[in-house]
Amino acid sequence: MCLAVPMKLIQFEGVNGVVESDGVIMDVNIMLIEEPKIGDYLIIHAGFAIQKLDEKEALETINLFKELRDESE
Amino acid sequence: MKYKDEFRNKHEIRKYVDRIGEKAADRSISLMEVCGTHTMAISHYGIRNMMPEYLRLISGPGCPVCVTPNSYIDHAIALAKLDDVIITTFGDMMRVPGSTSSLEHVRSNGADIKIVYSAMNAVEIAEANPLKTVVFLGVGFETTAPTIAASIKVADECKIKNYYVLSAHKVMPPAMESLVLNKKIGIDGFICPGHVSTVIGSLPYSFLAEKYNKACVISGFEPVDICASILMLVEQVTDGNPRIEIQYKRAVKPEGNPAALKMMYDVFEPCDSEWRGIGLIKESGLKIKNEYKGFDAYDAIEVETEPLKELNGCICGDVLQGLKFPYECGLFKTVCTPENPVGACMVSSEGTCAAYYRYENNWT
Ligand code: SF4
Numbered sequence: 001m002c003l004a005v006p007m008k009l010i011q012f013e014g015v016n017g018v019v020e021s022d023g024v025i026m027d028v029n030i031m032l033i034e035e036p037k038i039g040d041y042l043i044i045h046a047g048f049a050i051q052k053l054d055e056k057e058a059l060e061t062i063n064l065f066k067e068l069r070d071e072s073e
Numbered sequence: 074m075k076y077k078d079e080f081r082n083k084h085e086i087r088k089y090v091d092r093i094g095e096k097a098a099d100r101s102i103s104l105m106e107v108c109g110t111h112t113m114a115i116s117h118y119g120i121r122n123m124m125p126e127y128l129r130l131i132s133g134p135g136c137p138v139c140v141t142p143n144s145y146i147d148h149a150i151a152l153a154k155l156d157d158v159i160i161t162t163f164g165d166m167m168r169v170p171g172s173t174s175s176l177e178h179v180r181s182n183g184a185d186i187k188i189v190y191s192a193m194n195a196v197e198i199a200e201a202n203p204l205k206t207v208v209f210l211g212v213g214f215e216t217t218a219p220t221i222a223a224s225i226k227v228a229d230e231c232k233i234k235n236y237y238v239l240s241a242h243k244v245m246p247p248a249m250e251s252l253v254l255n256k257k258i259g260i261d262g263f264i265c266p267g268h269v270s271t272v273i274g275s276l277p278y279s280f281l282a283e284k285y286n287k288a289c290v291i292s293g294f295e296p297v298d299i300c301a302s303i304l305m306l307v308e309q310v311t312d313g314n315p316r317i318e319i320q321y322k323r324a325v326k327p328e329g330n331p332a333a334l335k336m337m338y339d340v341f342e343p344c345d346s347e348w349r350g351i352g353l354i355k356e357s358g359l360k361i362k363n364e365y366k367g368f369d370a371y372d373a374i375e376v377e378t379e380p381l382k383e384l385n386g387c388i389c390g391d392v393l394q395g396l397k398f399p400y401e402c403g404l405f406k407t408v409c410t411p412e413n414p415v416g417a418c419m420v421s422s423e424g425t426c427a428a429y430y431r432y433e434n435n436w437t
Binding site: 003004006029031032033034043045046047048050051053054055057058060 | 110163190191192193194213216217219220223268271272322323324325326330331332333336423
């Protein structure tokens with residue numbers, strides 16, 4: 001039930017945002033996000049964006065996986 | 074989803090599993106996941122079976138639908154039977170059994186129950202039906218509670234007077250404490266919930282490490298995330314250095330989401346709350362504050378509920394505490410299936426019994 005998915009903010013006005021992922025477009029409320037920007041990946045749950053996805057951290061986590069793989073190979 | 078491939082890469086999973094296997098633990102280690110989405114992912118990707126002998130992965134209370142007690146369902150059903158009431162709810166609640174009935178059942182007998190995707194839809198329904206009493210079933214952990222709080226604030230600002238929330242919201246850390254205190258379970262560490270933590274951050278779990286010496290890692294939901302988190306937890310246990318770490322850094326900040334937390338605590342305050350199977354846990358629920366009392370369905374709408382009855386033979390209560398596995402229930406798979414669920418853990422798509430039924434076929 002706490003299922004939440006990252007989607008990209010493609011448009012917004014006030015608290016009303018439009019997000020997209022894999023061609024699916026949805027209206028979401030973005031009142032819980034500070035300083036939203038077009039292109040942000042937002043974590044969407046029950047019609048609201050509840051947090052921004054930190055792309056830098058996402059890439060760092062992936063690099064960590066890669067390092068581990070390289071180390072073990 | 075973005076980066077999906079990286080987070081589901083089989084080779085990465087293998088590497089982590091090998092690392093976990095190399096950690097020579099001199100005793101068995103039990104880790105509990107407390108989030109239903111983690112339960113599903115662990116079952117789905119077969120992670121439990123990949124783990125070495127010494128490591129036991131057990132499922133906890135998981136999904137908010139599962140831990141909502143019969144008394145709440147009975148209350149919602151009683152409201153649904155009143156004239157001029159529209160019940161609005163997330164879809165997962167429809168089939169959860171109360172003492173003698175379910176929302177789905179009363180709807181088939183004519184009750185006006187609408188499934189919504191967001192609490193804001195419920196506010197819109199209230200606005201469009203000014204002569205009806207619209208009640209939203211507020212169920213969910215800290216991930217969901219801020220969105221329900223927001224709906225109450227919006228209804229307040231728009232002066233919508235026929236919108237009410239029946240709050241069964243729950244917060245996770247006090248429930249984790251009560252699981253730690255139950256010595257029968259014997260937990261060494263927690264795979265902490267990812268999306269609850271996007272809201273509350275990592276600080277509210279630190280007492281679990283400091284006071285109870287439990288390892289804690291906030292994990293993402295992809296299989297590589299979960300395996301990475303398990304390795305971090307095993308290292309914390311074997312190094313004797315329990316603490317709270319964040320693996321799911323792309324979505325979780327130590328401070329959480331302050332705007333969401335503020336929204337939640339503007340509208341709600343902590344209260345004691347009953348969890349199915351576990352019982353009453355101090356300060357583990359959220360009730361509507363006095364300031365917003367006008368929106369509280371408990372206060373505003375008087376209703377008589379049927380006498381409470383528990384289900385015969387269903388051991389959901391033990392499953393929710395990690396005391397028993399679903400296959401230890403006599404009804405599992407024979408009488409109780411996702412098509413004909415007996416207990417809440419089978420009804421909810423993220424329930425432990427449903428996860429085992431769908432993905433884990435190796436029970437004996
Ligand atoms: S299998 Fe069904 S009856 Fe048994 S504990 Fe799970 S939900 Fe309850």
